[in-house]
Amino acid sequence: MTYTQLAIIGVLVVIALDLYVFKTCLLKRKVFWVSYSIVIFFQLITNGILTGFGIVEYDGAAIIGSSTPENSPPTFIGDGRLVFAPIEDLMFGFCLVVLTLIIWISLGRKGVQREPKSGPPRKSVHRFLGIK
Amino acid sequence: MSKFAYLSVLLGCLAGTAWLEYFLRTNVYRRTIRLIYTVVPVVIVFSIWDAYAIAQGHWDFDARYVTGITTVANIPIDEILFFIVIPICAILSFEAVRSARNWEAGDEETK
Numbered sequence: 001m002t003y004t005q006l007a008i009i010g011v012l013v014v015i016a017l018d019l020y021v022f023k024t025c026l027l028k029r030k031v032f033w034v035s036y037s038i039v040i041f042f043q044l045i046t047n048g049i050l051t052g053f054g055i056v057e058y059d060g061a062a063i064i065g066s067s068t069p070e071n072s073p074p075t076f077i078g079d080g081r082l083v084f085a086p087i088e089d090l091m092f093g094f095c096l097v098v099l100t101l102i103i104w105i106s107l108g109r110k111g112v113q114r115e116p117k118s119g120p121p122r123k124s125v126h127r128f129l130g131i132k
Numbered sequence: 133m134s135k136f137a138y139l140s141v142l143l144g145c146l147a148g149t150a151w152l153e154y155f156l157r158t159n160v161y162r163r164t165i166r167l168i169y170t171v172v173p174v175v176i177v178f179s180i181w182d183a184y185a186i187a188q189g190h191w192d193f194d195a196r197y198v199t200g201i202t203t204v205a206n207i208p209i210d211e212i213l214f215f216i217v218i219p220i221c222a223i224l225s226f227e228a229v230r231s232a233r234n235w236e237a238g239d240e241e242t243k
Contacts, residue, residue: 001188002190003185003190003191006181006184006185010181024238025238026237026238029235029236029237029238030235031226031229031230031233031235031236031237032226032237034229034233034235035222035225035226035228035229035230038225038229039221039222039225042145042148042221046141046144046145049141050138050141053137053197054194054197055137055138055141055193055194055197055198056191056192056193056194057191057192057193057194058190058191058192059189059190059191059192061189062185062188062189062190062191063190092181093218096174096178096215096218096219096222097218097219097222099174099177100170100171100174100218100219100222100223101222101223101226103169103170103173103174104166104167104170104223104226105237105238105239106239107166107169107170107239108166108237108238108239109238109239112165112166112169113163113165113166114239114240114241116159116162116163117159118156118157118158118159118160118227118228118230118231119156119157119158119230119231119232119234120157120231121155121156121157121231121232122154122155122156122157124155125155125156129232131232
């Protein structure tokens, strides 16, 4: 299978795990989408470094775009890439993050270290976070 | 750029999220057992994907930028660490948003 095919299957699998198997329903929660937006922003930066410098290189046969060139960075945006990384990487990252959170929340549900729970933020960051 | 390029990116991810544990009191590292139980299966699942992708040649690593230490199925140790670091960052971000906004996440105590 190609990376494209695997990435699509991966996304469908984690969606099914979240909604029907573990029933964590993270994908229906505001807290997930807001934190995922933050994660995806930083993913584009870090993955951009990994793929833009050619630390990780891809085979054009496995992705929508073309192979990582030998001695130059890949396309910044376009040719199936976003910030140097193949768009498949976004799907891969989605799978990684969602699977992680499904397990984390499931464990909490079972009572595995539900405490000490998260928050509240320290007073010193209230203004920064827009908390009155 | 050196053999530690990949590792430096991971270190940057850890450093960039570490402050959340203190300032937003995410208590993610403090819930060590839960964190380990979460990360272990994720590492296993994604190592299998990685092993397949490496075997099929989907992706490859520039030997100049990784440590050169490989684990099972030719997976660079850098990649294994990636599968540990990124989940930690994801949980920290998630719990940070939760801390700041008090939104339900589904694992609250049921009355």
